[in-house]
Amino acid sequence: METKDILQNLVSGIAIGSTYGLIGLGVVFLWQSIERINFANISSAMLSAYLFYTFYSEIGMGFFISFVLSVGIVALYGLGLRYLIHEPITKRGGGRLEFVVATLMICVLWLNVIIVFYGGLPKPFPPVFGKATDFVRFAGVSLPVVYFYIFLVVAILMAFLHFLLRKTLVGKSLRATAQNKEVAQLMGVNVNLTTSLAFMLSTTVVGIAGILLAPIYFVSLELGGGSIGIKGFSAAVMAGLIDPYGAVVGGILLGIIENFSTLFISSTYRDVISFLILVAVLIFKPKGIFVWSLHRD
Amino acid sequence: MKSKIFATLLVLALLTALSFGAIKVALCAPFTGLGSILGDYIKKGAKLAVEEINSTGGVLGEQIELTVYDTAANPSTAMNVVRRALFSDKVVAVFGPNMSSAVLGVHQLAQQAKTPMLVGATSPSFRFTKVHNPFLFRLRADDDVKVSQLVKYAVDVLGIKKPGVIYGSTDYCLAALDVAKREFGARGIEIVDAEQIKEGEKDATGQLLKLKNAGFDGLIGLTHEPEAAVVVKQLRQLEIDVPIIGFSAWGVPAFTDLAGDAAIGVYSVQGFNPNDSELAVRSFVAHYKSKWGEEPSDPAQAYYDGIYLLAKAIEIANSTDGEKLAEVLSNQLEMYGVQGMLKCDEHHNFTSICYISQFDGESWTIIDKLH
CATH class of the missing domain: 3.40.50.2300 (Response regulator)
Structure with missing residues (x-):
C-alpha cells in the first residue's frame, strides 16, 4: 500500500467525520442550553435540505433566498418543538425521558411526512457547492470541493458556539437556565426567551448542516433517519455533550476509524468495529473523552 | 319527487x-x-x-x-x-x-x-x-439473468480478467453477488476482491483503495442507486480508471441524477431502454x-x-x-x-x-x- 493511499484514506476519514461532528454540534448546543437530548435533532437537517431543494430546484428561487427561507422555517420549527412538545410535557410533569421519547416519535413522523410528499427516492442536490466531478487535488490527495465549505462552516460554528455559550450574556443565561430554571429566573434571566432561543438555535445549526451535507448525503431520508444521526450523536457523546470542539474531534475520529477499519480489516465489519469502540468509550469514559475547552461549572 | x-x-x-x-x-x-x-x-x-x-x-x-x-x-x-x-x-x-x-x-x-x-x-x-x-x-x-449477462459482457467484450466487486448488504445485492461469483467462476475467472458498501454509507475510499491494491481491472457494481452514485463519484475523485459495469440500479435515472457527470461512461444492464429502435x-x-x-x-x-x-x-x-x-x-x-x-x-x-x-x-x- 502506497503512502499516498494511506494519506488519502486519512483525509477522506477526516472529511466524512467532520459531517458527523457538524451534526454533533447541534446535540451539544441543546444540551448546553436546556439539558435536553432531542432525538429529532437530525430531522432539522433533513427538513432544511428538502426545503432548500423545493425553493431552489423546484420553485426556482435564488440561492440566498432559498437558504434564508429554509433555515428560517427550520428555526421556527425549533420554536414549535418547544411550544408543542417540550412545554406540554413539562407542564404535565414529564422530564428528560418523556422528551427523548417524544422527539424519537417526531423523528419517525418527519420521515413519514417526507415519504408522503416527496417519495422515498433520494433527489440530487443542485450543484451550488460545485459539480460532482469538482475536486481539489494536492500532494496526491483529493477531496470534493463541498468538503471545504463544510470545514469552513464547522470552524465558524464551533467558534460561534464556544463564544456564545462562554463569552456572552446570552450564553450565560442559556447555561444558567439549563442548570436551574428557578434560580435563573430569580437572578433576572428571561427564561422564556432563553428557552425559545435554545430551541431555535439548535434546529438552526442542524438546519445549516443539512444544506451543506445534502451534496454528500443527497436530499434523502438518510439525512433524517440514517446512520449520520447516530454518528453525530456519538460524536457529541465523546464530547461529554458539552464541548463543541470535542464533538467535532469525536466525529473526525469516528470517520478515521471507519475508513481504516475498511482499509485494513473489512468493509463488512466497518460499523461493527466503529460502534464497538464507541461502546468501549462509553463504558470506560462515560463523561466523554474530548472535553477540554469547557468544564462542567 | x-x-x-x-x-x-x-x-x-x-x-x-x-x-x-x-x-x-x-x-x-x-x-x-x-x-x-x-x-x-x-x-x-x-x-x-x-x-x-x-x-x-x-x-x-x-x-x-x-x-x-x-x-x-x-x-x-x-x-x-x-x-x-x-x-x-x-x-x-x-x-x-x-x-x-x-x-x-x-x-x-x-x-x-x-x-x-x-x-x-x-x-x-x-x-x-x-x-x-x-x-x-x-x-x-429476473436478476439472475441480468447478472449473468453483465458478467458475460464484462468478460467477453470489456475483457475484464481481474474483476473487483462492490456490493450492498440487501438481499437484492447479495443474491446478485452469488450469481456474479458463479458466472465468473464458470469462466475460470477469480474475483480479485469484493468490498461491501452498506446502504447509507457516503464514503467508499477504503473499499476502492483496497480494490485498487488488489489489482482490479474492472468494477462490477452490485449496489442500490445512492451507493452507486457514491462509488462512481469517488472513483473519479481517486482517478481510478477502470471500466465500470453495474447492475440494474446503475442503469436508471435515480442513479444518473445523483451521480451527475461522474456517471458518464458507466455501463449497465437494463431491463428497458426507451431508445430501442x-x-x-x-x-x-x-x-x-x-x-x-x-x-x-x-x-x-x-x-x-x-x-x-x-x-x-x-x-x-x-x-x-x-x-x-x-x-x-x-x-x-x-x-x-x-x-x-x-x-x-x-x-x-x-x-x-x-x-x-x-x-x-x-x-x-x-x-x-x-x-
Missing part, C-alpha cells in the same frame, strides 16, 4: 349492471413510500394498455376496469391490499406487488384465491422452480409520451405488456376463470410485446430481455440487446 327517486334508482341500476359487466383487475404498486416513483411508471404503463384495449372494444366485449391499490412499498400493507383485491373485490387478476419481498409475502394468497398474479419484481427467489406457485408470473427478466418499443414510447407527456422508464413496459398478456389469455380461455387463465398463461400463450416475444418459461418468467447500455451524459446508448 317520485320521478327523482326513480331516476336515481335507474342510474344506480345501470351503474351496477355496467360494473358487473366489467373485467375487474387490480394493480398493487407503491405510490407512497420508498418505491413511489416506480408506482407512477407502473400505473401509467398499465393504464395506457387498459385504455388502448378498451378503446378497441375491450375483451370478449367487456371493458377492463383497473383498480389501483397503494402497497406503500411495505410488505404488510401489500398483504392487506392484495387480500382485499382478491377476496373482497374478487378481481380477475392482480398486477404487482412490484417489490420482491412483498411478492414473497403475498403470492400464496393468489394461489389460495386461484387468481393469476403478474409481477414486475425481479428476485430469483420466487421463480416457479423454487416456490411452485402455478398462479404467479413474472413480467420482467424496435417498432413495438417506438410505438409504446410514442403512445406513452403522448398520453403522459414524459418518457417511460422501467418497469412501465412490463405492466403494459402484462395487461395485453392478460387480455389475450382471457380471449384464448374465453373465460375469466382464474384456473383457466393460469393454464393459458403457463402453456398456451405466446405473443409479441414491447419486451419482444413473451412466453412463459420454466421459471414462469415471460421475458429474459435485457440491454447492455452506456451512459453518455444525457441518455443511455444501447450497446447490445440480449435475450
Whole structure:
C-alpha cells in the first residue's frame, strides 16, 4: 500500500467525520442550553435540505433566498418543538425521558411526512457547492470541493458556539437556565426567551448542516433517519455533550476509524468495529473523552 | 319527487349492471413510500394498455376496469391490499406487488384465491422452480439473468480478467453477488476482491483503495442507486480508471441524477431502454409520451405488456376463470410485446430481455440487446 493511499484514506476519514461532528454540534448546543437530548435533532437537517431543494430546484428561487427561507422555517420549527412538545410535557410533569421519547416519535413522523410528499427516492442536490466531478487535488490527495465549505462552516460554528455559550450574556443565561430554571429566573434571566432561543438555535445549526451535507448525503431520508444521526450523536457523546470542539474531534475520529477499519480489516465489519469502540468509550469514559475547552461549572 | 327517486334508482341500476359487466383487475404498486416513483411508471404503463384495449372494444366485449391499490412499498400493507383485491373485490387478476419481498409475502394468497398474479419484481427467489406457485408470473427478466449477462459482457467484450466487486448488504445485492461469483467462476475467472458498501454509507475510499491494491481491472457494481452514485463519484475523485459495469440500479435515472457527470461512461444492464429502435418499443414510447407527456422508464413496459398478456389469455380461455387463465398463461400463450416475444418459461418468467447500455451524459446508448 502506497503512502499516498494511506494519506488519502486519512483525509477522506477526516472529511466524512467532520459531517458527523457538524451534526454533533447541534446535540451539544441543546444540551448546553436546556439539558435536553432531542432525538429529532437530525430531522432539522433533513427538513432544511428538502426545503432548500423545493425553493431552489423546484420553485426556482435564488440561492440566498432559498437558504434564508429554509433555515428560517427550520428555526421556527425549533420554536414549535418547544411550544408543542417540550412545554406540554413539562407542564404535565414529564422530564428528560418523556422528551427523548417524544422527539424519537417526531423523528419517525418527519420521515413519514417526507415519504408522503416527496417519495422515498433520494433527489440530487443542485450543484451550488460545485459539480460532482469538482475536486481539489494536492500532494496526491483529493477531496470534493463541498468538503471545504463544510470545514469552513464547522470552524465558524464551533467558534460561534464556544463564544456564545462562554463569552456572552446570552450564553450565560442559556447555561444558567439549563442548570436551574428557578434560580435563573430569580437572578433576572428571561427564561422564556432563553428557552425559545435554545430551541431555535439548535434546529438552526442542524438546519445549516443539512444544506451543506445534502451534496454528500443527497436530499434523502438518510439525512433524517440514517446512520449520520447516530454518528453525530456519538460524536457529541465523546464530547461529554458539552464541548463543541470535542464533538467535532469525536466525529473526525469516528470517520478515521471507519475508513481504516475498511482499509485494513473489512468493509463488512466497518460499523461493527466503529460502534464497538464507541461502546468501549462509553463504558470506560462515560463523561466523554474530548472535553477540554469547557468544564462542567 | 317520485320521478327523482326513480331516476336515481335507474342510474344506480345501470351503474351496477355496467360494473358487473366489467373485467375487474387490480394493480398493487407503491405510490407512497420508498418505491413511489416506480408506482407512477407502473400505473401509467398499465393504464395506457387498459385504455388502448378498451378503446378497441375491450375483451370478449367487456371493458377492463383497473383498480389501483397503494402497497406503500411495505410488505404488510401489500398483504392487506392484495387480500382485499382478491377476496373482497374478487378481481380477475392482480398486477404487482412490484417489490420482491412483498411478492414473497403475498403470492400464496393468489394461489389460495386461484387468481393469476403478474409481477414486475425481479428476485430469483420466487421463480416457479423454487416456490411452485402455478398462479404467479413474472413480467420482467429476473436478476439472475441480468447478472449473468453483465458478467458475460464484462468478460467477453470489456475483457475484464481481474474483476473487483462492490456490493450492498440487501438481499437484492447479495443474491446478485452469488450469481456474479458463479458466472465468473464458470469462466475460470477469480474475483480479485469484493468490498461491501452498506446502504447509507457516503464514503467508499477504503473499499476502492483496497480494490485498487488488489489489482482490479474492472468494477462490477452490485449496489442500490445512492451507493452507486457514491462509488462512481469517488472513483473519479481517486482517478481510478477502470471500466465500470453495474447492475440494474446503475442503469436508471435515480442513479444518473445523483451521480451527475461522474456517471458518464458507466455501463449497465437494463431491463428497458426507451431508445430501442424496435417498432413495438417506438410505438409504446410514442403512445406513452403522448398520453403522459414524459418518457417511460422501467418497469412501465412490463405492466403494459402484462395487461395485453392478460387480455389475450382471457380471449384464448374465453373465460375469466382464474384456473383457466393460469393454464393459458403457463402453456398456451405466446405473443409479441414491447419486451419482444413473451412466453412463459420454466421459471414462469415471460421475458429474459435485457440491454447492455452506456451512459453518455444525457441518455443511455444501447450497446447490445440480449435475450
